[in-house]
Amino acid sequence: MLADNFNNDEKYILRRLEITDKKKGFIELLQQLTVCDSVSDKDFEDRFEELVSEGDNHVICVIEDGNTGKIVATGSVFIEKKFIRNCGKVGHIEDVVVDASTRGMNFGKKVVEFLTQHANSMGCYKVILDCSAENRVFYEKCGYKQNQIQMVKYFS
Amino acid sequence: MLADNFNNDEKYILRRLEITDKKKGFIELLQQLTVCDSVSDKDFEDRFEELVSEGDNHVICVIEDGNTGKIVATGSVFIEKKFIRNCGKVGHIEDVVVDASTRGMNFGKKVVEFLTQHANSMGCYKVILDCSAENRVFYEKCGYKQNQIQMVKYFS
Numbered sequence: 598m599l600a601d602n603f604n605n606d607e608k609y610i611l612r613r614l615e616i617t618d619k620k621k622g623f624i625e626l627l628q629q630l631t632v633c634d635s636v637s638d639k640d641f642e643d644r645f646e647e648l649v650s651e652g653d654n655h656v657i658c659v660i661e662d663g664n665t666g667k668i669v670a671t672g673s674v675f676i677e678k679k680f681i682r683n684c685g686k687v688g689h690i691e692d693v694v695v696d697a698s699t700r701g702m703n704f705g706k707k708v709v710e711f712l713t714q715h716a717n718s719m720g721c722y723k724v725i726l727d728c729s730a731e732n733r734v735f736y737e738k739c740g741y742k743q744n745q746i747q748m749v750k751y752f753s
Numbered sequence: 754m755l756a757d758n759f760n761n762d763e764k765y766i767l768r769r770l771e772i773t774d775k776k777k778g779f780i781e782l783l784q785q786l787t788v789c790d791s792v793s794d795k796d797f798e799d800r801f802e803e804l805v806s807e808g809d810n811h812v813i814c815v816i817e818d819g820n821t822g823k824i825v826a827t828g829s830v831f832i833e834k835k836f837i838r839n840c841g842k843v844g845h846i847e848d849v850v851v852d853a854s855t856r857g858m859n860f861g862k863k864v865v866e867f868l869t870q871h872a873n874s875m876g877c878y879k880v881i882l883d884c885s886a887e888n889r890v891f892y893e894k895c896g897y898k899q900n901q902i903q904m905v906k907y908f909s
Contacts, residue, residue: 623836624836627836627837630837631837631838632837632838634839636836636839636840640839640840641836641840643840644834644835644836644840647834648834655834673835675833677831677845677847678800678803678804678811679800679829679847679848680779680780680783680792680797680800680848681783681786681787681788681848682787682788683790683792683796684792684796684797684799684800689833689845691833691835692835692836692837713906716908717908721908722907722908722909723905723906723907723908724905724906724908725883725903725904725905725906726903726904727881727883727900727901727902727903727904728901728902728904729901729902730901730902733902733904736904737904739906740906741904741905741906742904742905742906743902743903743904744883744903744904744905745883745884745885745886745902745903745905746883746884746885746886746889746899746901746902746903747881747882747883747899747900747901747902747903748881748882748883748884748889748892748893748897748898748899748900749879749880749881749897749898749900749901750869750879750880750881750895750896750897750898751878751879752872752873752877752878752879752880753878
């Protein structure tokens with residue numbers, strides 16, 4: 598699935614990130630998630646090309662509002678290759694965020710379902726993600742279960 | 754740091770995984786961690802080459818017992834490239850295990866320190882990992898702090 602119209606009125610389009618999405622508010626959307634200062638066009642394009650070079654092993658999807666041309670939701674998944682589980686693969690979902698103006702429209706669930714389905718199609722035996730305790734119920738609605746704890750070490 | 758003798762007697766060597774480590778008990782060590790059936794030489798070599806092609810973005814380290822020629826500890830780290838945090842990078846530590854016969858010798862800490870240092874040298878702003886609640890204290894001794902919760906969805 599590369600693009601998907603939904604919500605009947607076909608106003609919203611779910612697709613992979615494109616290099617022109619910086620002009621459509623992609624970075625401003627990420628700023629609703631965490632620390633994300635403005636990114637120069639060159640830095641954006643360099644990082645975009647790095648990620649594209651990973652092909653299906655690192656996918657960022659977005660939902661675009663066809664009326665406004667704005668990106669209103671996003672999330673990413675990358676595929677980790679392991680030796681365990683018979684040289685198995687694991688999907689890691691990161692950086693899921695929905696624009697504050699469109700919350701309650703199930704866009705987060707659409708994004709997580711797309712990323713989960715991508716990991717499945719890549720042959721992963723599981724998908725994992727880390728979230729705050731307050732987002733547990735949301736991910737349970739997406740078919741996830743609480744499992745381990747996350748530990749972190751910051752360098753800066 | 755590509756290789757590191759320690760413990761004074763220089764019996765144990767910390768280094769990156771090599772393709773010959775399958776003969777030194779690397780897979781049997783992983784079996785102490787989780788489900789890991791025997792892996793054919795070809796599957797091992799194919800996965801090894803895939804990971805090597807990722808260069809410094811995916812590193813597996815091992816500790817070899819120089820007396821027995823056995824791999825007694827391992828762990829991996831891969832580098833995720835993001836747009837947030839000014840196109841920042843995050844290290845993900847996975848699959849840390851120490852052979853049951855050598856526990857209590859600080860090999861787990863050596864492995865985690867090596868992987869953490871690698872992520873730092875790659876310019877990551879943080880390193881994360883998921884673990885069971887019972888391993889929390891171990892990772893705290895490695896400088897990590899509990900943060901979020903992990904959610905999982907299994908396909909098989």
